[in-house]
């Protein structure tokens with residue numbers, strides 16, 4: 001954790017984390033050592049506003065119904081919002097919408113925003129593909145996500161999974177910013193996970209048995225537009241939005257090297273597990289060596305379960 005606290009950079013977060021204005025060798029070295037790096041202005045203020053404005057259209061159902069729950073068990077459409085429901089109350093119904101980039105032009109543009117792609121090519125390599133986006137809205141009282149590693153859920157063969165989490169509001173401890181365990185990616189171990197019923201968290205599982213305590217965690221308080229670029233093995237979590245009013249919106253996009261197959265979904269019938277390769281991907285930089293396979297359109301936007309809605313329905 002030597003250079004986690006800051007001398008050379010132009011700016012720092014309230015917790016003393018370095019905020020990089022440019023993607024340079026120091027950005028890459030910081031990412032390698034700590035498992036994350038912060039990029040100022042990943043999205044411009046106009047781009048942030050456009051994503052937020054379009055989130056309302058998404059939640060009002062202008063792009064089609066959203067189902068509640070994980071794709072394996074979602075059953076119910078939730079975009080039956082009465083037309084007279086206020087914009088604020090429409091947004092409040094959602095903790096997080098998965099795959100906004102499938103329908104929302106500003107979310108799709110954010111997936112390949114130039115500064116984001118710069119950071120990705122610096123830490124992943126010249127050829128980068130995206131497989132997932134998530135739009136967190138998280139109004140007051142909505143829960144966070146317990147400790148986890150993204151690579152637990154999205155396995156890449158070459159460990160190249162990289163998240164770019166972009167604040168769409170100023171993210172603070174009070175409104176439920178992300179917390180990270182610096183350096184926790186380095187062992188390259190996937191820790192076990194169990195169900196939890198902690199009211200601070202949504203329905204997702206909790207990683208355990210790792211050699212860190214909550215005291216090692218650092219809050220990532222960042223201004224809107226800042227990108228937290230982090231390694232798929234980095235342990236991170238967020239707490240509930242304990243503010244009295246308002247949202248803690250963020251886009252969390254996931255990427256990996258285009259060279260690696262992505263065994264994210266069970267193989268097709270008669271397909272061999274070892275060559276399973278999820279092809280609902282977007283190439284954001286360079287070339288796709290598997291372009292000859294084509295791409296598919298499988299994932300549909302849906303509303304992530306939170307405990308208010310019941311985790312199992």
Ligand SMILES: O=C(O)CCC(=O)C(=O)O
Pocket residue numbers: 134136144145150163165176177178236237238250252
């Ligand atoms: O935004 C949050 O509160 C949690 C996001 C997260 O854990 C993730 O993107 O993996």
